[in-house]
Amino acid sequence: MHRPPPTAGLRHVALYARDLEAAEHFYVDLLGMQVEWRPDVDNVYLSSGNDNLALHRRDADLDSSKQVLDHIGFILKTPDDVDAWHVFLSANSVEMKSEPRSHRDGARSFYCVGPEQVIVQMIYHPSIADR
Numbered sequence: 400m401h402r403p404p405p406t407a408g409l410r411h412v413a414l415y416a417r418d419l420e421a422a423e424h425f426y427v428d429l430l431g432m433q434v435e436w437r438p439d440v441d442n443v444y445l446s447s448g449n450d451n452l453a454l455h456r457r458d459a460d461l462d463s464s465k466q467v468l469d470h471i472g473f474i475l476k477t478p479d480d481v482d483a484w485h486v487f488l489s490a491n492s493v494e495m496k497s498e499p500r501s502h503r504d505g506a507r508s509f510y511c512v513g514p515e516q517v518i519v520q521m522i523y524h525p526s527i528a529d530r
Contacts, residue, residue, distance in 0.1 A: 403480055403484050406473040407527075407530075408473070410474050410527060411452075411473070411522060412451075412471055413454075413472070414469060417456075417457045427445060431447065432447045433447070440456075442456070451526075453469070469518065470517070471513075471518075472522045475521060481508060484521045485521070493511050494512040495510070495512075496510035497509050506525065507522070509521055
């Protein structure tokens with residue numbers, strides 16, 4: 400099986416934040432990122448134009464000694480590329496965390512498990528896919 404088209408790079412990171420408001424203040428007010436989408440009070444998605452930073456409110460019961468990285472994401476150029484990568488990685492015995500799905504904001508993605516148990520999201524994100 401041939402590898403699908405190359406990714407558009409690692410331009411998506413998701414972080415847990417104990418104080419989501421303080422994290423948003425830092426990235427938006429201080430670093431100049433823009434709020435792209437706020438699906439609910441516990442999640443906010445930011446962008447500086449060619450990237451995507453997801454901030455997720457950290458549960459109070461989450462062990463504070465654990466890392467704050469939720470997952471990393473590789474941007475794909477089309478929704479069909481998401482499905483192709485799912486097939487390719489599955490065929491290469493990569494553990495899947497989810498099936499491909501479309502999101503309310505027009506994105507399409509799935510999650511899998513990379514080396515060292517790092518969760519990797521393969522994502523078509525329309526506002527940054529062509530950059």
